[in-house]
Amino acid sequence: MRPPFDIVVVGLTLSSSWGNGHATTFRSLLKGLDALGSRVLFLEREKPWYASHRDLPDPDFCTLEFYDEVEELAARYGDDLARAGAVLVGSYVPDGVAVIDTLFQIAPGRVSFYDIDTPVTLARLEQGDEEYLAAAQIPGFHTYFSFTGGPTLSRLENQFGAARALALYCSVEPERYRNTGAATSWDLGYLGTYSPDRQPTLERLLIEPARRLPHKRFVVAGPQYPSAIVWPGNVERIDHLPPADHADFYSRQRFTLNVTRADMIAAGWSPSVRLFEAAAVGTPIVSDDWQGLTELLPNGKAIVIARSPEDVVALLADADEKRAGEMAQAARKIVLEKHTGTARAAELLAALDGLAAPSRSTARAGAA
Template sequence: MSAFDYVFLGLSITSSWGNGHATTYRGLVRELAARGHRVLFLERDLDFYAANRDMPEPPYCTTRLYRSLEELRSAYAREVRDADLVVVGSYVPEGIEVGRWATRTARGAVAFYDIDTPVTLARLARGEEEYLTPSLIPEFDLYLSFTGGPTLRVLEKRWGAKRAEALHCSVDPGLYAPDPDAGVRWDMGYLGTYSDDRQPTLERLLLEPARRWRQGRFHVAGPQYPDAIRWPANVGREIHLAPREHRAYYNAQRFTLNVTRRDMIEAGFSPSVRLFEAAACAVPIVSDEWPGLETFFVPGEEILVARSTEESLAILQGMGEEQRRRIGERARDRVLAEHTAAHRAETVERLTREILDARARTTSATA
């Protein structure tokens, strides 16, 4: 197997503060390196992340920070030109210009990695062009999407993507695993940044159950929650948890809650990284309902779906310990079989080879 040269232009790999991109890139890049590939990660040096870097020098790739578009162009044109695959991520600062430059400079293939596909497409439909434009999509050889299902065909048919493939989030089983020595502190916990569209579900499935079940213990971890929120007395709070603390957090819960963004629900087939992290810890997940959920976990056997306060409380108060453990263990088995970072690296490697081989055949045919 030949080794490939990859260049990633992503939002961040050095800081997980306030974003879900860093953990995704870390797992993917680490596994690509483990398979013998060379990876350069180029990250815009933003003050917000500079003050909150929990991995300033990832050990499995070369990481370089740049302060401006001009510096990126002048300092890294050769690396982008010579890479086998350049990957431009969503939410990259000045991402439109970065994407244009990458597609014009690279001699190899160029992919767009959309970690926010439903949000991206909703914005494009409204005419908002923050990091991607409709005219730029067909310039990429590959559109990698966190969202699968029908959205992939929408990307190709409506938006002109040459090839759209699902590259869902994943989990590192070396970092996320059951801890038999962990003491259970909460009946239900939730890990997630505040958002207007998720808050009603959090209210329905966690906060209102906490109000009705005063003996229950609950916890919410995540930043940006408004001061106006009235937290029940039996709901603990933590503003930020670094990724290294996530395993302990999940293992301290009897059940963990998954809440999905509105755009993700509408698109369907959009699992969150928290879903796979919790499952890898064998912690039973209580989730809201969204299209495609059953393609990742079997409802009732590997995951629990709650649509109301009453259903959430019924799970928390009525499920026996043996059944609870069995659901968590089944979810872990499913994740280890299908949704690790190693699985995603294999997909990227396969797609790289297919695209480069197709290019070589086209070149030979026209020579």
């Protein structure tokens, strides 16, 4: 029998970053836990889509194993789950309701939920959609960790009965996300999987400015964009960009665009991992507007908020490069101080009230 793990995580995917933001979020968090001395087992449901697009099949910062059916969690990993200091289950886990019920049975009082899709989750629950979480399960979690902060946390406690709801934002790996020194290739770029509710903002803040500025260069990277989209000739398309190439991608942009999903705009306080990645690289950020953003990155000092094509056109046509550089460095300083994987891991461990105390006698500190 192997030694007990401090934390067992059951998540959508760690092995594949294809078409999802969960993998990079978990990678940064788990690397931070490893740096602080925690021993972690990550359990991922074997799915053909992710199996055929794996870019991290064998991580060196945790133990990654795969299961085929919910019943395997008890049959193969029951001892690991029962002996773990804490268990963390993520959003969008296949057969999530059955998975959570199984975890409650094996590790009562030690199961927490990490919702990387909180506004989407709550919107679904209010519609009676319990694809990966049942409303009745929420009071059973030790802690409901939420990708979204602000008023949503009170809503989780008061409306849905969470024993405790805490913000656990995504984070960035500073050793991976730094400027590569590459020459500038694009005036404005965007990195993100296609989403119908993000597309109107992308149209407004990148595609329309590209039409108006035919002499400027633009790029959109990410999979699943419909073939019916008509891209201006000065917009380059990259179908998929693995995490290893993200830093260079940001380094090659004069400005990068952050676009937020509609549910997360409505909820506010929902920073994406792309926001932190671009800031860590030191690329000036243009973003859509939502409540809580300026508390993380002050407008005009660490980020530029754009509401219309005219805002973007004016910025790109007459950018103050010195001011843009100062803004980028201000954002980078904030992110490296508060939003690294190690910083986020420390928040998680503190919130677990000692349930997941590191098992190694000497923690490796300072990875951030």
